[in-house]
Amino acid sequence: MMTRHSDSYRTPARLFHWLIAVAVLLMIPAGLIMTQKGIARPLQDALFLFHKNMGVILIPLILLRLIYRLRHPAPPLPSSIPAWQRSAASVSHWLLYLLLIVMPISGFIRVRAGGFPIELLDRLGVGPWLAKSDALADAAKGLHYAAGMALIALLALHIGAALQHGLIRRDGVWTRIWPPLRPRS
Template identity: 65%
Template sequence: MPDRPQGYRVPARMFHWGIALAVLLMIPAGLTMTREGLSRPLQDTLFIFHKNLGVLLFPFILARLAYRLTHPPPPLPDSMPDWQKRIARLSHVLLYTLLILMPLSGFTRVRAGGFPIELLDWLGFGPWIGKSETLAKMAQGLHYAGAMCLIALLTLHVAATLHHALIRKDSVWPGMWPPRG
């Protein structure tokens, strides 16, 4: 009997890889846009990209979470030690928590700072949050700390994936590989 008879369903894989791609685009944009000495046009472009991709990504993150809650993932391989299974579950809870925290804290930082979110403004959504430097600074700190935690957790996630793919050679990696055909 195989270690894991089935992988994730196609919608789960599509959510995973779509959100992964968006997050992997947002991280360098977010880290670069706040650097000193960046040209104003490039900085503005990166801010607009980062904010608006966050707006687009948030509903997909919520949909992915709803899908995960209604469609449990396949079991982890029996050969996997219990401590690794516990860490895998905890890391996924933390990933989902951070994926929700990041757009909420980013939204709060931008709106409380009195800045536009072009896509939401174009769609006619109001600011929802009044201007507040205190709230903006708090949200900015939370967003930065969340970003650092997310980068660390994603690094762990990729390292664990490589461990399963290259060392254990079990069914975890093929179980989440993007769907074909």
């Protein structure tokens, strides 16, 4: 079923969604692989470089997305969706936003309080902003790990639900956020 324009996310919301989704879906495996024991040093260095720097680039992008979202409520879901699924969608989307804030900020604190570089910010002459503190770095590391695992679990549900809507139920939920491939009627 095709959705009407008013039932779909606007273009900026779709762009934000897919830009951040692709980045996060690369950040997660990079984070998991670079922390493995016995990984080759050059690969580990390259993954850390990518993960830290892509992570800080994501911070302003995520904040802009959140501001945009607060100013533009989600379009109404098709009436065929039961109430409990509407609530589940809303709760899980706000949890995803929360984790999208917690992840890069805890990563930033873990790295800076640990006294490590973030090459992009260092090149731009941005100071470390945080004094070195092993206790703070450890706490941020624990939070980054726990929030990362929660994000992976929630994304499995999120992507599973999206595929179910798109491939099985074909109820228009998928096309609400998928970039329009043909002009809308």
